Amino acid sequence: MRRLSSCVVLAAGLATACTVGPDYGGPPRSPGAAAYARAADAAQPGPPLARWWTALNDQTLDALIARGLAANPDLAAAEARLRQARAAVRLERANGLPNVNGxxxxxxxxxxxLAIGQNSGDQNGSGQTNQNGSGDGAQTLDFYNAGFDASWEVDLFGGRRRAVEEARAQAGAAEARLADAQVSLTAEIAQAYVNLRDVQRRMALADAAVTSRAQxxxxxxQRFAQGTASRLDLVQARNQLSSSRADATPLVAQRDAYLDxxxxxxxxxxxxxxASLAAGGALPLxxxxxxxxxxxxLxxxxxxxxxxxRTLAAQTAAIGQAVAAQFPxxxxxxxxxxxxTSPSDLVSTDSVFALIAPRISWNFLSFGRNHARIAExxxxxxxxxxxxxAAVLAALRDAEDALARFGARRQTVAALARARGEAQAAVDLSAQRFAAGTATRIDLLEAEQRRIAADQALDQATAQLTGDFIALQKALGLGWGAA
Structure with missing residues (x-):
C-alpha cells in the first residue's frame, strides 16, 4: 500500500508538468484607420443596430426573419455542428482523466x-477419480473474479491540454459560423422580400402602361380611319403596346420565384x-x-x-500537440x-488483489516523422x-464598397425623384391643356406614359437603394446578436 501511495503522489506531480508549443497571443492584424474612408453622407458614428431590419419599419419583414431564424434548415445544421464542437470539448477534457472499467x-x-502409472494403476488406486471426482481422468476448474481496472496517461508535456485548447477554439469557430449563417440568412430574407415588393410594384406599373398604350x-x-394619322403612327402604336405586354409577362414568374x-x-x-404575400405591399425604405x-x-x-x-487559435494549439508527441x-x-475458485471468494476480504503498472514509452527513433508533423x-x-x-482585408473592402454604393445610390434616387416630379408636372400641364382644348388626348396619354416610365425608374432605384442598405448591414456583420 505504501508503494501504491508513492505512485499516486508521483503521478500528481507529473500532472503539473510543462506545456510545450507556442502560446496563442491573439489576432495579429488590426485596422490601420480609425474610420471608414468612404463613409456615405447618410452614415453616422455610434454602435449600429444589431436587429437592423427593424429600421425598415415593415412588420411583415420582421415576422419573416423571425420565422427564418427559428425554422431555416441550414441554420439548424449550423446549430448541430456547434453542438458537435462543444461535445468534442467535453470529450477532450474527459480524455485527460483516468479511464476506469468494471x-x-x-x-x-x-x-x-494426465496418464500416470498406467501399468500399476493411478495414485489413489482407483483409476477413475480426479479433482472433481469425474471418472474419465479430466480436470475442471471454476474461477470467479470481479473488480476494476484503470488506465491513465500523464499529460507530462501538455499534449492533452493543447488538445482541449484546440477543441475550445474549434467550438468558438463553429459558434462564429453559426452567427455568420444568421447574418447571411437575415440578409437573404430581407433581399428576397424587397425584390418581391419591387416586382409587385413593377407589375402594377406594367399593367398601367399596357392600359395606357391600349387607349x-x-x-x-380612330385618327388613321379619319385620315389624320399615318400608317407609320399606327404601326408604332401597335409596337409600343406589344412591347409593354412583353415587359409585363416575365414579371409574374419573377414574383413566384421570390415567393418560393x-x-x-x-x-x-x-x-x-x-396567400399572405401575393396581395402586395409598400416597398420598405x-x-x-x-x-x-x-x-x-467591425x-x-x-x-x-x-x-x-478561432481557427488560427486552434492551429496554434495543434503545434503544441505535435511537439508533445516527440517526448516520452x-x-x-x-x-x-x-x-x-468459489463464489464466496467474491465477498471475502482475504481474496483482494491489487496491481499497478507504470509504463514509459518514447518514440525517439521516428526517422523524421515527429519533425515532419511539427513542420506540417x-x-x-x-x-x-x-x-x-485575408478575411480582415475582405471585410474592410466589403464595408467600404457597400458604403460607396449606398452613398451613390442615394444620389441616384434623389435625381430620379426629381425627374419623376417633373414628369408628374408635365402630366398636370397636359391635363390642363387638354381641358382647355389646346392639347389632344394623345398628348395627355404620352405624358402619362413618360410619368409611368419615371415611376418605374424611381421604384427600381429605390429597391436597389434598400438592397444596398441590406448589403451594408451584411458587410458590417450585423444580424446575429447584440452589436
Missing amino acids: SAVYLHARTPG LLQLVE ALATLTGSVPGTLD PPPRVAIGDPAS LRRRPDIRAAE KISFMGMVGLGG ARASRDEAEANYD
Whole structure:
C-alpha cells in the first residue's frame, strides 16, 4: 500500500508538468484607420443596430426573419455542428482523466487428465477419480473474479491540454459560423422580400402602361380611319403596346420565384406564403441616417473574422500537440478486484488483489516523422494566419464598397425623384391643356406614359437603394446578436 501511495503522489506531480508549443497571443492584424474612408453622407458614428431590419419599419419583414431564424434548415445544421464542437470539448477534457472499467468474470475450464502409472494403476488406486471426482481422468476448474481496472496517461508535456485548447477554439469557430449563417440568412430574407415588393410594384406599373398604350392605340386607329394619322403612327402604336405586354409577362414568374425563395428561407415548402404575400405591399425604405461604427468594431463583430481567428487559435494549439508527441509518455495501469475458485471468494476480504503498472514509452527513433508533423502543424498555422489576414482585408473592402454604393445610390434616387416630379408636372400641364382644348388626348396619354416610365425608374432605384442598405448591414456583420 505504501508503494501504491508513492505512485499516486508521483503521478500528481507529473500532472503539473510543462506545456510545450507556442502560446496563442491573439489576432495579429488590426485596422490601420480609425474610420471608414468612404463613409456615405447618410452614415453616422455610434454602435449600429444589431436587429437592423427593424429600421425598415415593415412588420411583415420582421415576422419573416423571425420565422427564418427559428425554422431555416441550414441554420439548424449550423446549430448541430456547434453542438458537435462543444461535445468534442467535453470529450477532450474527459480524455485527460483516468479511464476506469468494471468487469466480472466467470471461468470454467476442463482439461484432459494426465496418464500416470498406467501399468500399476493411478495414485489413489482407483483409476477413475480426479479433482472433481469425474471418472474419465479430466480436470475442471471454476474461477470467479470481479473488480476494476484503470488506465491513465500523464499529460507530462501538455499534449492533452493543447488538445482541449484546440477543441475550445474549434467550438468558438463553429459558434462564429453559426452567427455568420444568421447574418447571411437575415440578409437573404430581407433581399428576397424587397425584390418581391419591387416586382409587385413593377407589375402594377406594367399593367398601367399596357392600359395606357391600349387607349393610345385606339385613338391612333380612330385618327388613321379619319385620315389624320399615318400608317407609320399606327404601326408604332401597335409596337409600343406589344412591347409593354412583353415587359409585363416575365414579371409574374419573377414574383413566384421570390415567393418560393421566401418560403424555403423560412423553412416552408414553396407556395406556403403565396396567400399572405401575393396581395402586395409598400416597398420598405432605409432610414435617413445609418450608424456604421468603425473598422475596429467591425473586426470584433463580423462572424467570419471571428471564425478565422478561432481557427488560427486552434492551429496554434495543434503545434503544441505535435511537439508533445516527440517526448516520452508515462502511463499507469492499475487493477483492483476480488476473486477465487468459489463464489464466496467474491465477498471475502482475504481474496483482494491489487496491481499497478507504470509504463514509459518514447518514440525517439521516428526517422523524421515527429519533425515532419511539427513542420506540417506550423505550416497549417501559417495558412490560418494568412486566411485571417485575408478575411480582415475582405471585410474592410466589403464595408467600404457597400458604403460607396449606398452613398451613390442615394444620389441616384434623389435625381430620379426629381425627374419623376417633373414628369408628374408635365402630366398636370397636359391635363390642363387638354381641358382647355389646346392639347389632344394623345398628348395627355404620352405624358402619362413618360410619368409611368419615371415611376418605374424611381421604384427600381429605390429597391436597389434598400438592397444596398441590406448589403451594408451584411458587410458590417450585423444580424446575429447584440452589436
